Each structure stands twice: as structure tokens, then as C-alpha cells.
Amino acid sequence: MSPNFTLSFDSLSRVDASARFGFGSCPQYLTSISGPIEVRLAAEQPSQATIEVHVRPLTNVPGTESKTVAVILKEVIQMEVIVEANPRTLIQFVVQALVPTPKVTDELVAAMINCCTLSLLNAGSIPMRGVICAVSVARVSSVNGEESMYKIQPVEEHSSRIQATGCFAFLFSDSYSSNTYSSSCVWTSWRSLHPGSLKAVEESELARARDAAQKPAREVWERMKSLVEEGERVKRKETWIKDASYSTEAKKIDMGEEDVNMEI
Numbered sequence: 001m002s003p004n005f006t007l008s009f010d011s012l013s014r015v016d017a018s019a020r021f022g023f024g025s026c027p028q029y030l031t032s033i034s035g036p037i038e039v040r041l042a043a044e045q046p047s048q049a050t051i052e053v054h055v056r057p058l059t060n061v062p063g064t065e066s067k068t069v070a071v072i073l074k075e076v077i078q079m080e081v082i083v084e085a086n087p088r089t090l091i092q093f094v095v096q097a098l099v100p101t102p103k104v105t106d107e108l109v110a111a112m113i114n115c116c117t118l119s120l121l122n123a124g125s126i127p128m129r130g131v132i133c134a135v136s137v138a139r140v141s142s143v144n145g146e147e148s149m150y151k152i153q154p155v156e157e158h159s160s161r162i163q164a165t166g167c168f169a170f171l172f173s174d175s176y177s178s179n180t181y182s183s184s185c186v187w188t189s190w191r192s193l194h195p196g197s198l199k200a201v202e203e204s205e206l207a208r209a210r211d212a213a214q215k216p217a218r219e220v221w222e223r224m225k226s227l228v229e230e231g232e233r234v235k236r237k238e239t240w241i242k243d244a245s246y247s248t249e250a251k252k253i254d255m256g257e258e259d260v261n262m263e264i
Contacts, residue, residue, distance in 0.1 A: 002152075003152050018122065021115035023136075049086040053070040080120070093116055137212050139163045
């Protein structure tokens, strides 16, 4: 099943880059990134950059849940960014919910991870090991309860039949020598919703859930690549128009000078 999602680069002021991401009918998130910038002396690290993540709800101040998600995002970002490239600096992320979110679900965590990745790609100034993309997966029992299936972005009608669920984040990278790519699962929150069930925590079940999540995560990665390529084409076109306009103006000035010389 292919994931349904929307993504875009944004242009917030007073930050280095920003982006939006959301899965289907789930709330979208807006992430801004600032850095590398000067870091507070207390947070400075001599051998690597300091990663700072703030998750903000639409209303009220961040609570325990927002701070917990911020810790998860920081862990994932540190696996994506080459922090050793900019020691003694700060890279700050602010993840803002665009609609009220009573509870942070696996779908929302995946959306926030993807939104942070998009902001890094939009900035283009921070070295990265690869591109981390995430999706949520749930193991849902059939109506008669005899079989189970894996669903990407489970909907509300599946909630009563979900046996296990989680978010999977994959690190993708291209190969310069061929048209191949590599991917590896770098983080997951897979867990059983029935603690007494041993079946939910078996390694084979975890592997099946990971395999089910890999292809949809790759589709997110491919859409991100397309967005970056589209942005580069627009920039090249704008540069070409600018250069052509400058060349035309220069010719007009030269022709004007020739007319003045002829009159003299």
C-alpha cells in the first residue's frame, strides 16, 4: 500500500530553511532549521555540533509528550547529520504543529521525522550521511480474527483490531557508481498493544513489519528527491532569465554609448 502524504519547502523568515510534511488526513507539521550557528558555552561540544530540537503544539506550552518526541527526533537527526563536520556550533530545529493534536501517534512521529529531513534538504548547508524517511505500520487482525495483515497509515476503523504498531525510520543513500541505493532501518518504536502476547515481540514479526515499511518509506524518499530536483530546475531557470536580462541590458547600454560617439 502506498502512503498518502503532502510535502513542500517553505520560506519562513529569520531561519535558514523550513519545510512542511503531513500524512493523508493527519495534521501537517512545519519545521524550521537554524544552523550551524553560535552555541551557548554550556552546550558547546568540542568535537561535534550540538543538535537541539523543540516540538511545539499549536496551543499552550510543550508538555511531557512534546519533550519526549523531541528526544526521539534528536536521536534520529544525530544519525542523519554528520555532526563532526561542524564542531562547537548549534543546529536548531523547531517543529510546529499546524492544527491541535490531542495525542502524538506513530503517524505524527513519522511526519515530524520526515519534516526535519525536508528542512535539512532545503537548507543544503549541513553535511548528511543520507536521507532518513519514516512511515508508521500496524499489524491488524482480520474481521474474523484468524489472520493478521500489515497496514501502512492505519485508519480509525482499524483501531479496535490493531495488535501491534510502530514507526520505522530508514536511512537512504544513493550510489555514485550505479543507479542503486542502500537503505537500513535506523530506528523503530514497534511495540505490542497487548503486553501479554508473546507473538507481538517475536523477531520474525518485527522483521515482517520492517519489510512492510521499507517500500512506503522509499516512496517518501523518492518524492523528496523529486522535490529537490524540481527546486534545482526552478533555480537554474531563474538564473538563466536573470543572466539573459543582464546581457540584454548590457547590449542596450553599449548601443547607447555608440550612438553618443557617432553624434560627437
